Amino acid sequence: MLSHYGLYAYGLVNKEPEHLDILGIDNQSKVYPVSENDMYVMVSKIDIDAFQNRIKGLVSELTNTKDTIQQGAAELLQAHEHVIDTLMQNTTVIPLKFGTILKDEKAASQMLQDQKEHFQNLLAKFTGKVEWGVKVYANKQALMKHLMQNDPKFIGLQEQRAKLSRGAAYLFDKKMEAEVKNAIATQFAHITESIFHAFESDAFEAKLNNILPQKMTGKTQEMILNAAYLIERGRETSFRQQGKQFVDEYNFIELDLEFSGPWPPYNFT
Template sequence: MNAELSYTYAVVRPTPDLAEGTLPGVAGVASGAVRLVGAAGVAAAVGSVPESDFSEAALQVRLENLAWLERVARAHHGVVEFLASRTTVLPLRLATVYVDDDRVRDVLRRGAEAFTRMLDRFAGQVEWGVKVYAEIPREPAEPDDDEADAPDPGRSYLRKRRRQRADQGAARSAAAEAVERIEAAAGEVAVELARHRPQQGELAVGTGENIANDSYLVPGKRSEEFRDRVRRSTRDLQGVRVEITGPWAPYSFAVLTEPEAPEGVLRP
């Protein structure tokens, strides 16, 4: 029989609707049931997963498989969002795995003070993502009829290339200005900002070059105001696309600094 590990999704405070034991109707990673495991006034959402897929050695290989990673991420996110719709939640990073539930309880006991402090900090707050894209021309424009008929088509082509580079520079400049405007406008509402690496390659979605990939921690009651401020701040800029996503649980902000993180917290 395949050994199992305890995959841990998030930390919450137990409530009358979220008591220890199995969470009815909630399916997690590997389509498994999800349960609450409690200690020291806090609780963790936990599911059993096969050691063959989630041991440290297995994860080193599995996390390179984007299709597998996407399935796990979707299931992980589904559990966190279920909890976030009912209480304040401290999401743990993807593939936080412990040997068993007793180890999870030990982590909760030793990290109870830090967990409680963070749950207090996130009460009533949600995360919004804001991505800024520069819509950059990738190919030189076709020559105009008069340029195509010119005696020196090579010089005409170079003029087109110069115009393309100028358009690219203008789009990047506009996107950089958009980032500054958004930060200024959002700062009137948001309480924290987290910057992430712009997405490239297979992680990039949609058109344009991702210039900024930011997350804002926003009071839930001011979410519509936040979105409106972000939209209005860049409305007149050309060559820029702004993508707003959320509201989410505070994934980008649920990070314990090294001095306050007890051994094992937020680590497999």
């Protein structure tokens, strides 16, 4: 059976990379540019059938193992991101969606022609900008302890409970448990909103992403914020410095911030 080859596309750049020597997603073919209208789409040759069969197998594995990323899937994603991350060291990159495959160089050129204005606008918009991810974690038990020891409402409720009979105390505990749960949710929402908007004030754009469960993060603390920010390249240090004040301000919930980047604008394209 003859192999069916095409071009795997990684992203768009506005200048041809110099001294390019990167292997593509198959770890065999080299990445190279196809140009049109002073824009370049970075591609590498790929066996389409082999790639699609590999993806189908990984999808099947992921379906049967919920909330976990198999090694094969991680390797493919990392290979895709490695190419884009290498390119962005020297130029602005507009990343294309994982799994974007073009028929041939003619199709790549045609894509650049058809989407000329859109791609030019994107390149202009993201030139000199990078994406940073911010994940925030907090200890729910620490917040509950803080509320019970410092919130006048809960101090008063505990004093009331101490005067109740065993039966009445049981029902009172159920009510107080619900009150504490609501207070924790409200407090976390307030803290999350405050942190999100503080970072947003130093960014061109910001985006909220889904909160990940603990079995995916591997953290003992709960994730309370997962956000992406588009910031000016070179402002990373001052952007990250903001995190220290939040760690100090919210030390009573053992706040932990995790930064990742710089990335191409994955969340904003």
